[in-house]
Amino acid sequence: MKKIILFLFVIVTITKSSAQKFSGRVLDSKSGVPLKGVEITDLNSGEAIKTNKNGYFTFKSVAFPLELEFCKNGFLCSFLTVDENKVDVKVYLQKDIDQLSEVIVRSSNIPQEIREIPASVSLISDNDLQRTDNFNLVQNFNYVPGVFVGQGALNTNKINIRGIGSRAQYSTNRIKAYINGIPLTTAEGELTLDDFDPEYLDRIEIFKGPVSSAFGAGLGGAIGLFTDKQRPEGSSIKAGFNYGSFNSKKIKANFNYVKDSLDVSFYYNQIDSDGYRQNGEYDRISLLGSAGLLNKSGNYWNFFFSYTNLKAYIPSSLNEDDLKTDPEKAAFTWNQAAGYESYDKNIFGISYEHNFSTDLKNQTSVFYNFRDGYEPRPFNILDENRKSFGARTKFNYQTSIFKKISELSFGAETMLEFYETGTFENLYEENAARRSVQGDRLSLNEQNRNYINVFAQLNAEITSKLLLEAGFNFNSTAYDLQDKFVQDDVDQSGDYRFDPVLSPRLGLSFEAFPGKNIYASASHGFSTPTVAETLTPEGLINTDLQTETGWNYEIGFKGNWLSNKLYTEVNLYSIQIRNLLVARRVGQDQYIGVNAGKADHNGIEFSSAYETYLNDEFQLRLFLNSNFNFFKFDKFVDLGENYSGNAIPGVPEYMISPGVETIFKNLTANVNFQAFGEMALNDGNTAYTDPYELLNLKLNYNWSLSQHLRLQFIFGINNILDEEYAASIVPNAVGFGGSAPRYYYPGNPRNFYGGVTFDFDF
Template structure:
């Protein structure tokens, strides 16, 4: 009897220490085919790899968080208890145009079958450069150029649209999480966002008025991270030349039916040039909830506190003397910008049934803005609100699938804008004070029909309304205070587009669209106090044809377009140095945009896992077709501020050990800096590189260390010239060779 009892005890003890086994089958989420070579990282054990049938057996002594990774798929982590049979689905890492899904023109389709020129900037592309701005990632896309006149002073050009933007972001519509981010006055404070506030971005090139209202320069749609798959704490630290310091801390917490995320980022630098320091603090809080399978609710709060100095443009002699100096007077007058912005959003999506759904988003924001400049001192306090709603109806018209999209957008802003004299960087006597009310609204409708399984047609319209009310309360000049109104008549903007699906991996697209872009209030009401009510809206027509496809390992995206623009708004500078605006007749804009990428090598199990090359070419052959100013005929000249040719080459290498290398080359052609084409920014080549190591320790810790160099060739160039500048002050010198490095830590709990 004692021996039997001892045997039973030993059996119980042995069973308590036995390993439980999980049987896993790993499949491609899209094709449902098994994935061989998936690496399973198991705490306290050697890594395991799935077989040819995607099968894997994991023995566990206790519940453990296991990470699954593959070079061609997105990594996932799951908690395994043991004694279970599971089928895991892994999503392919983006390697084909057919796998990149975009929502441009409010139609969620693979990029290869989208009816328009759309580029997508993915999260991994944002983080292959110095993480101090979005500039480098966006400049790898054909037809897109971001310039930086000083740290945090951006100017965006989509197909040459920066001609009317001496500073700031204009003539480009920007959305953040499908919510209008561009103010109703037509300007966008893009510099209040940190890179961490963006997960990916879509860029629609050319007029997109059928869905997004007035604007000829295109649309940028930013998306921040929404879904939280695991609880996570992360922190980043980045440093670099010229006093660059950036640190971030973030928390993602999953909830019963949603998630909550919070992050804080502080970035500052002394700047390459004298008087070019910047300091930005950004806090973001996001809550996402899915109370049912048919409803989603999201709300976000963004607070940004931004300060940056403005060194000003230099003439050729000053550049030759010392390219790092500030423009004389900038330091003494404390030329700079201080801006505090609070931005709150609320969005709601609901599926009424299988055919009808609605998406509605609202926002409210407040801004305090202060801008001492060499010539004056500006203060503004503004409040704005608005929203966007969209209904989508999917049905059949006879034998043809159809989709009807209809909705509207409304924005209103109220601003107290005051201009003072500037006495040694302090506000002096008031010059004028205006109460500004800006209103912008439009309705949109879009009809999509699949005439055949291969042919898709899209017809879209929008009806646009805009108005500026400028009530001058104080005027120290010769004019008496008065109320002024600039109202633009309702404008109907149509768009017709076709897509022909050659295969699942290729397609042709063509479109004809109209553009309408009213001047911003900053162009109607300028810094010296004048109000130019005669400034007319730009109007144009765009004709476009393109091809997207995949040939084996090669992805190809080619677009050719012709944009005829009338009443083109251009900038010039008077003898006091004040930037003014005028309509410049017409411009002809012909262009070719090409991107090619191909994976030279990919093997999950070898030490060298992936080698990828990408190329992007932009040919913008823009000219004034009819422009006479001051008795001088500029017709036939190149469009000011536009490089005829740019070329970007990218090399990306990844290894099994987690080491990666990114190399970037960019060529920019000569850029005309004045309408007469007598002054040019010389052509230049930029070369940069980033090397790093990503590793996972245990199953919970993620670590990345990286270092990089920009402008490796130490080129002398300007990244953001002043156009048609008075006294030849064209140049905003960019940094020479400079280095950066960083460390990231993440913990899953």
């Protein structure tokens, strides 16, 4: 009897030991993003389950040795054999053909698949970034429907989204931007993305239209930059050299180290160019680094820093005659003064992701930005120093409402910015040499600006096919200005606080058919005036100036076709801007802000991507992006002139961009075409640019010398047709001293580039 009992005990013990609970997590092999809906099959029992929204899965009863199969649409199936139970098992899936609709958008407060988001979000993937030359990051944005970048030079770029920001003079404003969650937009709303090298980035996410409910003061939209999370484990060194027309050179070096829970990356690059035009020399050194650490509790630390040293000469804009007859020349006064901009810029950030439980998580980041700039211009020399500190925290909580999965996100972001700016006389006309000479001081101001955003968002499954997204942002912005230049009779000192702004958002996404969603949304946005815009010509603060606000109403369709080989998206939107903020030019370097009326930004956007394998060695990718704009002043009267009904200047009437990419063995060929419509040059619509078309080609050849060493060769031609065109304009340019207004920045003629990169793993 004792033997029988002992035998039964052994059998039960063996059964219990062989039937155990097993859990783990599935992530994207390249980005490290958790994958939802991965089907996992126990090949021994036939039981199949799926990962949850955070990529986790659990089998309640398995027997070892365990054989699992992991499959998800758009990814290669993977198999895992486990001989014994392990803790914190991670499985990485590799993408087969990138399925755009399946991409998880990381910039939003609640990450979700791009097809399910009731908003227009465009993705620039690492593959997209390789389709163009790698000298200028923002040129890639011109392939995105609804986005236009005016490119005056490598350091003179301004981005507008759906026409918002198009009337800016020389820089980007009204757009929020982040890199790895760290704010890049200043507290005044200015943004510069020229410093970041495209080869360091893994992806870019662009939210189009007012998105203040999630990001704060971003009437035009928001841009999220993400660096690469190196996967799988290993170390690598990558270095290369590129050379192009106009004596353009780029040297780059990258080091990556991944071991266990540590992920470290450093990147160095230097770009030198003589430029196409006179006084167009450009020299930039950049150093970027990031480090990620996953601790034993599953919480994640991330460190990021960026350093940029820039000296870039400025050829400035030209009048129409010079554009047509001598586009290589610089504006006369800028050439004589050898005008340029230079600065040192640092960005530091630390973020921490803490899992309180499987349902409650927090991400908190703190950051510090510093910029020391010096810019000799013909009319004066600008010396400026900017420092900012800030923090952002976000909680995400998963729950159930009416027995349906829901997620709540809430948090806050704050920034405190200190900005010192002064100007000096430029005595370049008193010197025979072509250079700027600093003279007496003309001004000295200190500006302290701060804001706080409090936000919340709820994503809820109303039914299995209907998703609800609702959110809001509350913003409070204030500044004080101290005029420390006592030699003149004007005292600009003063304090000002803008009225608080509440920005709500509501969106619905409905899966009408499998893989095909229709959506509708309404969202509010705003942008606060800069300190310079609040100053009157007499140097006093205009306390009547109001925050520019807008509502975005949008409907759209996102869907997969042809067994998920084809993805299409179409958006129809109407943005209604109120308290339209106009920068009225009253001097060579003086603008004042005026709330001059209303504007309607109506448009249609279309994008599509098709990817397939023609055979085991030949892959084909096609894309077509386009937008058609109907941007008008609804009610706009300025200085007695009525511009109501006129087209808003600075944005093309349309953009159409088809392209094809073929991959045969180790050779990749990209051919892309861009057609842009005419642009109004001023509010009165008395002149327009001509439409233009660009055709570009890029070839990549990858050569594996060994298991650890690879070489890549690139060659490309931009503007194959040698089109003459204006790549950017200065809206409402004014001719001083009887001269013609200088509206135009000429685009580069046909130009070539090539390079080689080696990549060594060890």
